[in-house]
Structure formats: structure tokens, C-alpha cells
Amino acid sequence: MLKKLLLALVIISLNLAASDIEVKNAYVRAVPPNLRNSASFMTIVNRSNKDLFLIYANSSVAKNAELHEHIKLKNGMMRMQQVKSIKIPANHSFTLKPGGYHVMLFELNKKLKVGESVKSITLSFSNKETIVLKNVPIKSVIGGMKMK
Ligand SMILES: [Cu+2]
Numbered sequence: 001m002l003k004k005l006l007l008a009l010v011i012i013s014l015n016l017a018a019s020d021i022e023v024k025n026a027y028v029r030a031v032p033p034n035l036r037n038s039a040s041f042m043t044i045v046n047r048s049n050k051d052l053f054l055i056y057a058n059s060s061v062a063k064n065a066e067l068h069e070h071i072k073l074k075n076g077m078m079r080m081q082q083v084k085s086i087k088i089p090a091n092h093s094f095t096l097k098p099g100g101y102h103v104m105l106f107e108l109n110k111k112l113k114v115g116e117s118v119k120s121i122t123l124s125f126s127n128k129e130t131i132v133l134k135n136v137p138i139k140s141v142i143g144g145m146k147m148k
Helices: 002-017
Strands: 021-029 038-046 052-059 062-072 078-082 086-088 093-096 102-108 117-125 130-139
Touching (some): 021 117, 038 052, 038 086, 038 117
Antiparallel strands (some): 021 038, 038 102, 052 062, 052 086, 062 078, 062 102
């Protein structure tokens, strides 16, 4: 009996240690009340020896979320486009930032005011890990996102 209990404890602690991913400094861009879309940025740390991919996102604050990047058009203009995944190289971190990769939030159901927070953002990765970010702060971001 005690042996089984100990074994269970070992398994639980292994599971706790098994997380390969850490998300740091997540925030959501504040937008004027007339805008229906926003974006979220963060640093994702991959502590494993394998490349991992962010493959899915959603949020309590938006009807839809997509993974986006910015591309430069021939005329020098920047445009956003959807990507299937965002790579976080093995034993490295990758930062989603204004003007680069971001989690796009479509059809907001709440005003995004500086100083408030977004209840949750859920991120799923290629290793089947899912991370739920709670109370993500809303910040003012200057530039970096042009609507197409
Ligand atoms: Cu976007």
C-alpha cells in the first residue's frame, strides 16, 4: 500500500517536472473601443531538446484567435498573415512581439483598457502541452500592427 502511494507521488512529481515550455511576459495590446481586433505578445521558452511549435491559440476575450506573422511587401508596406505554427527552437526561447509574430485576437467581446487584464489565453503546442495564461495584462503598444 505504502509502496503504491510512494510510486504515485513519484509519478506526480515527474509530471510536474515534465513541462518543457514556459511562457513569460505575456501581454495583450490595448485598443480603442471602436477596434474589434487586437493581438497578444509573449516570450515562449522551450526547455526541451526538440524544436516545438505553437500550433493553436484561443482566448476568453475573442471569438477567434489566429497565429500571425508580419511580412514586408515589395512596396515596403507591412502586412499580417496567418501561419500554421510558430517555431520555438530546442533549448531556446522565441519572442512574439509587435511587428513580428503574434497571437491575433478577432472579434473582441470586451474593451481592452490599459491596466486591466484578459482572463485567459490558451496555447497548445506540438508536444501536446497546453498552457493557460491567466489574467494577462493589457498594455499600450506603439506601432507594429497595421490592419490590412
Ligand atoms: Cu495579426
